[in-house]
Amino acid sequence: MTDMLKRLGSTRLTLLGFGALGLTLFAREMFGVPASWWVIMLLGVLALNLAAALIVRPRLRQETGLFIFHLALLALLILAGIGRLTHFDGHIEVMEGNAFSAREVVVDSRGPLHPDWLPSVNFHQGPFSVDYAPGVRRARTRTQIVVQTESGTEVRALGDGVAFVARGFRFYTTHNKGIAVVLTWLPTNGEAITGAVHMPGYPLFDWKQDNRWQPPNGPDIRFWLHLSTPLQDDRAWTLSSDHVTGTLVVNTQGRRIELMRGESVRFGGGELRFDELRGWMGYRIFFDPTLPWLFGSAIVAVIGLALQFWQQSRRLERGVVGVWLSAKGAR
Amino acid sequence: MNALRPEVYTLWMALGCYFVGAVVSWQNAIAWRPRETAVLMALAAGLILLAMAIAQRWARLGHGPFFNMFEVLTSNLFSLGLIYALVYWRYQRIRPTARIVLPILLIMALWLWSLDPLDSHFPATYATPILWFHVLLGKFFLGASLVAVGISGAVILRRYDACANWFVQMADDTKLDNLAWRFMQAALIFESAMLIMGALWAQDAWGRYWAWDPLETWAFITWLTLAGAIHLRAACRISPFQGALMIGAVFVIAFLTFFGVPFVTVAPHKGAV
Numbered sequence A: 001m002t003d004m005l006k007r008l009g010s011t012r013l014t015l016l017g018f019g020a021l022g023l024t025l026f027a028r029e030m031f032g033v034p035a036s037w038w039v040i041m042l043l044g045v046l047a048l049n050l051a052a053a054l055i056v057r058p059r060l061r062q063e064t065g066l067f068i069f070h071l072a073l074l075a076l077l078i079l080a081g082i083g084r085l086t087h088f089d090g091h092i093e094v095m096e097g098n099a100f101s102a103r104e105v106v107v108d109s110r111g112p113l114h115p116d117w118l119p120s121v122n123f124h125q126g127p128f129s130v131d132y133a134p135g136v137r138r139a140r141t142r143t144q145i146v147v148q149t150e151s152g153t154e155v156r157a158l159g160d161g162v163a164f165v166a167r168g169f170r171f172y173t174t175h176n177k178g179i180a181v182v183l184t185w186l187p188t189n190g191e192a193i194t195g196a197v198h199m200p201g202y203p204l205f206d207w208k209q210d211n212r213w214q215p216p217n218g219p220d221i222r223f224w225l226h227l228s229t230p231l232q233d234d235r236a237w238t239l240s241s242d243h244v245t246g247t248l249v250v251n252t253q254g255r256r257i258e259l260m261r262g263e264s265v266r267f268g269g270g271e272l273r274f275d276e277l278r279g280w281m282g283y284r285i286f287f288d289p290t291l292p293w294l295f296g297s298a299i300v301a302v303i304g305l306a307l308q309f310w311q312q313s314r315r316l317e318r319g320v321v322g323v324w325l326s327a328k329g330a331r
Numbered sequence B: 001m002n003a004l005r006p007e008v009y010t011l012w013m014a015l016g017c018y019f020v021g022a023v024v025s026w027q028n029a030i031a032w033r034p035r036e037t038a039v040l041m042a043l044a045a046g047l048i049l050l051a052m053a054i055a056q057r058w059a060r061l062g063h064g065p066f067f068n069m070f071e072v073l074t075s076n077l078f079s080l081g082l083i084y085a086l087v088y089w090r091y092q093r094i095r096p097t098a099r100i101v102l103p104i105l106l107i108m109a110l111w112l113w114s115l116d117p118l119d120s121h122f123p124a125t126y127a128t129p130i131l132w133f134h135v136l137l138g139k140f141f142l143g144a145s146l147v148a149v150g151i152s153g154a155v156i157l158r159r160y161d162a163c164a165n166w167f168v169q170m171a172d173d174t175k176l177d178n179l180a181w182r183f184m185q186a187a188l189i190f191e192s193a194m195l196i197m198g199a200l201w202a203q204d205a206w207g208r209y210w211a212w213d214p215l216e217t218w219a220f221i222t223w224l225t226l227a228g229a230i231h232l233r234a235a236c237r238i239s240p241f242q243g244a245l246m247i248g249a250v251f252v253i254a255f256l257t258f259f260g261v262p263f264v265t266v267a268p269h270k271g272a273v
Helices: A002-008 A011-031 A036-056 A058-062 A064-086 A291-318 A320-326 B006-030 B036-061 B069-090 B092-113 B129-157 B161-167 B173-206 B214-235 B240-259
Strands: A088-095 A106-110 A124-133 A137-149 A152-159 A164-166 A169-187 A193-198 A210-213 A221-227 A237-240 A246-252 A255-259 A264-267 A270-287
Touching (some): A002 A036, A036 A058, A088 A169, A124 A270, A137 A164, A137 A169, A152 A169, A169 A221, A193 A210, A193 A270, A246 A270, B006 B069, B036 B069, B036 B092, B069 B129, B069 B240, B092 B129, B092 B161, B129 B161, B173 B214, B173 B240
Antiparallel strands (some): A088 A106, A088 A270, A124 A237, A164 A169, A169 A270, A210 A221, A246 A255, A264 A270
16 A cells, blocks of 8 residues: 555656646647546646655655645645536626526536526626727726615626626626617517517627527518728727617518618518617626635645745755855856 | 837847847956956846836836737846846856856847837736736746756856856856756746736636636646656756756746747737737
């Protein structure tokens, strides 16, 4: 058992692990080799190597700085593992005035042990604005959301570097935002339905503001939004739904109709009304309960390294190198 | 090309001072007439002029030198020059390393000279104090590595007859090896702290603390190489010459990570979105 632990905790295995991990990452980066599982496996091996080394190698325990550093590094690896098992990564577009709905979230990845608390998060999207410098270079993003709290509603301001945190989920504004066309479908028989068609991100896709929609029992409709104010890249401007106006071009059943706000058109199965334009904001949703612990462990690891360096430096200063180094003159 | 602004002329003068410093350091080696104070004076003049050039550009654009290659190289020529000048001033015994360090700075200066001094846009994701910590720690990391490379370079070069006299006044290889690795250990502390601050910034700016984007991956490869080299030296019998080669290899990877990767990728880490 001790022999096995010694082998598992050997520096040679550490070096082998470092080398393999470095080469794996290099191959992934330079040649696009899929390597996620290799990276996880190698980090796992290095975690075992580190745990065993802490048990079998007395030097790692005797030198305070070295011990703190390696212990914190082990904690970091374990926490990163827990984080991957419980994490959630997704994104969503929320239109101004609409409520966040967990059902509309696009899941990018989630750990097998992720607690499914997202449906309990609630907020309403408020207005947003994004500043642009000349050359259509994005500057500040500001957005408001309305949150239901125990004492009533609360308006929160979000933006670059300021996330909305609820039940451990962190909502970040992204570069992805755009304009939504609010429409009402009035079928010949049945209830009117009001909904929105999100146009592609603006101004990233200013040349392609189109989308399709098919109302219940209605024809397939293709929309193109022609904005009244063309994108100008020679001056600073602010994107905000307050300033956006445009004509909605509707293509269906071989007909092309231009609608202004409030206008409607009748075709097979009902009537379509163009109600208004609103903005939609794209959010990135991130969940990892280990975040503060990861940060704490990383800081402790650096403190351990610094302590080790300081202790060794004091020894060095008293040694021959220190005497030579602190001497004056060229020789 | 942008019209040349006053700060660019100040910058060229600063680079000229670095050039003079490098020439004098080599004159010290070849003509055997030590003029170490002249090297320090040239470095100091270069630093003052670089600081002025950075301040002039900062005042005009309203943001620091953080974004494009022109700004990053200018900023690093200042920080690396400053760190090396402090070491040069404090430790007289390692002053001959200027013959290695200053030419490295000169190569960076030539690279800078070849670039268009384009004005840059400061992304909103860069407007955070965390950026300052991240960048400063990175500069300390590269500065400590640069000093180690200077010392290692002396260990490597003086093995060759043609260069034997250039570093004759420095200590024996074992002492230099110990000293160089002290700087590399300091570099490991700064790089680790830089990665933490980078992760903190990435979490705030892009909603993820680590996403293996090209710069993060290369920064981690640099960390692995440095940590691996320190472990290898601790576990195996590594001669000062081999140790010096390892330090050189770590520095090359770090240099490529700092100045190569961020500018050959359009990944979000560049802050363009």
